[in-house]
Amino acid sequence: MSSSETIRNIYLSLHAAYGNRDWWPAVDGFEVIVGAILTQNTNWKNVEKAIKNLKTADVMTPIKLHELPREQLAELIRPAGYYNIKAARLKNLLDWMVENYSAGMESISALPDWQLREELLAVKGVGPETADSIMLYAFNRPIFVVDAYTARVFGRHMLIDEYADYHQIQELVQSSIEPDLKIYNEFHALIVEVGKNHCKPRPKCQGCPLEHLPHQVEEV
Structure with a gap:
């Protein structure tokens, strides 16, 4: 095979x-963008708590988050972990959105794939996985x-x-x-x-949907 x-x-x-x-569980593309930063090095349940905090504080828009002091943003996203780092990364992404596209999702969506990916990767704190998650789930680009x-x-x-x-x-x-x-x-x-x-650091191969395919690791 x-x-x-x-x-x-x-x-x-x-x-x-x-x-x-x-997937991705979000009400709109901007929420996906925020979630893509918050989900770095944590699980989705923690991200949901952080996003709920942002919504409760009524700041879940590009402009409001951009204007929010970084210290306040960090406190609101505390449940996502690494909150000071993630606040800085989210601010970097918001700076890119506001300064280059007036926070307009439609303007960003009009970019060709190569340019969108290139610009996302140029934002400090945005790596390939985060950039491609934004492209796929926020802007509907067919990229794995x-x-x-x-x-x-x-x-x-x-x-x-x-x-x-x-x-x-x-x-x-x-x-x-x-x-x-x-x-x-x-x-x-x-x-x-x-x-x-199933495919955890210590694998649980029995009952895995992929158990019938050739694999190297047996159940521990």
């Missing part, structure tokens, strides 16, 4: 097991998001070696599955699901 066939089988097996995940779960699952199924970087893993998926917004959206969320339930 080729790598491309294995990747397609992984997607189909996970989708059969978990169904549509309907790679995270630690992806590397772990693909590594254990012998699709990559330990030295594979973000863009090599991304290219592996995008060369195996034609650009498709819905599939890329679902595939990332499905990998997160199997990563949380």
